Amino acid sequence: TRPLSIKIVPASAAVTISNVAHSNITTDDATITWTTDKAATSQVEYSLSSSFSPSTLTTINSTPKTSHSVALTGLNPNFTYYYRAKSSADNFTAVSSNYTFRTLAVTLIIETTSLPDGKVDQDYSKQIVYSGGKSPFSFSVTSGALPNGISIDFDGLMAGRPTIAGDYTFTIKVEDSSSPIKQSASRQFSIKINAVLACMYNGVNYATFK
Numbered sequence: 680t681r682p683l684s685i686k687i688v689p690a691s692a693a694v695t696i697s698n699v700a701h702s703n704i705t706t707d708d709a710t711i712t713w714t715t716d717k718a719a720t721s722q723v724e725y726s727l728s729s730s731f732s733p734s735t736l737t738t739i740n741s742t743p744k745t746s747h748s749v750a751l752t753g754l755n756p757n758f759t760y761y762y763r764a765k766s767s768a769d770n771f772t773a774v775s776s777n778y779t780f781r782t783l784a785v786t787l788i789i790e791t792t793s794l795p796d797g798k799v800d801q802d803y804s805k806q807i808v809y810s811g812g813k814s815p816f817s818f819s820v821t822s823g824a825l826p827n828g829i830s831i832d833f834d835g836l837m838a839g840r841p842t843i844a845g846d847y848t849f850t851i852k853v854e855d856s857s858s859p860i861k862q863s864a865s866r867q868f869s870i871k872i873n874a875v876l877a878c879m880y881n882g883v884n885y886a887t888f889k
Contacts (some may be wrong), residue, residue, distance in 0.1 A: 694773040699764050699778040706756040711749045711781055715773070718743035718788050719766035722729030725751060726761050730764070731884065743768065757784035757813050757857055787855050787862040796871040799809050807835035812855030812862050821865060823849030826872045828858060844874035 695716040703710040711723045720741050726734035737841050747766065754760065760782065763777040790808040797803040803826075807818065818831050825831065827849045829839035835853060847870055854863040 696775040706783045709751045713764045721747040722765040723749045784792035786809040787864045789866040794870045804838040813857045821852045822881045841872045
C-alpha cells in the first residue's frame with residue numbers, strides 16, 4: 680500500500696486550459712500559446728523525451744492573464760520537442776495535455792561556387808564546402824561526369840589524378856540524414872583538364888608546359 684493525497688478545490692477555483700498551439704517555429708525557437716477561462720500565470724514545460732524526464736520549465740510569468748504566450752529559445756535544430764502548458768490561479772494549477780512540434784533543420788547548401796582547373800597526370804584535390812543539414816552526409820554526381828581519374832568521397836573531397844584532357848561539366852549533389860525528409864543541395868560545376876606537353880631534345884625531357 681502507499682498513501683495518496685487528494686486536494687479538493689471548489690469549482691470556482693479551478694482553471695481550464697484550452698486552445699494550446701505552437702507557432703513561429705525556427706531552427707532554435709518556438710512560441711507556445713493557450714487560453715484559460717480565468718486570469719492565471721503562464722509557464723511551459725518542455726523536453727526531448729515524451730516522458731518529460733528530464734524536462735525544462737520556463738520562468739513563470741506571474742502576471743495573471745487569460746491569453747498566454749511563452750517563447751522557447753535555445754532549442755536544437757531538427758528535433759522533436761514535447762511540451763505542455765501550465766497556469767495557476769487561486770492556489771490551483773492546471774496542466775494541459777502533451778503536445779509536440781519539430782524545430783526546423785538548418786538549410787543544407789553547397790558553398791563552393793567554382794573549381795580550379797587541373798592537368799593530366801598531376802594530383803588534383805579540392806574540397807566541396809557545404810553547411811547546414813544533419814550528418815552524416817553523402818555526395819553523388821547526378822549529371823555529367825567527373826574527369827577520368829577523379830572521384831568524390833562521402834565528405835565532399837574531390838581528388839585523384841586526371842588521365843584525359845578536356846572540358847568537363849557535372850552536377851554534384853549532397854544529401855543529409857534529416858528525418859523523415861532528407862535535405863539535399865546541388866550545384867553544377869565546370870572544370871578544364873589541360874594536357875601537359877613535354878619539351879624534348881635528343882630524347883631528353885627538359886621542361887613541361889600547358
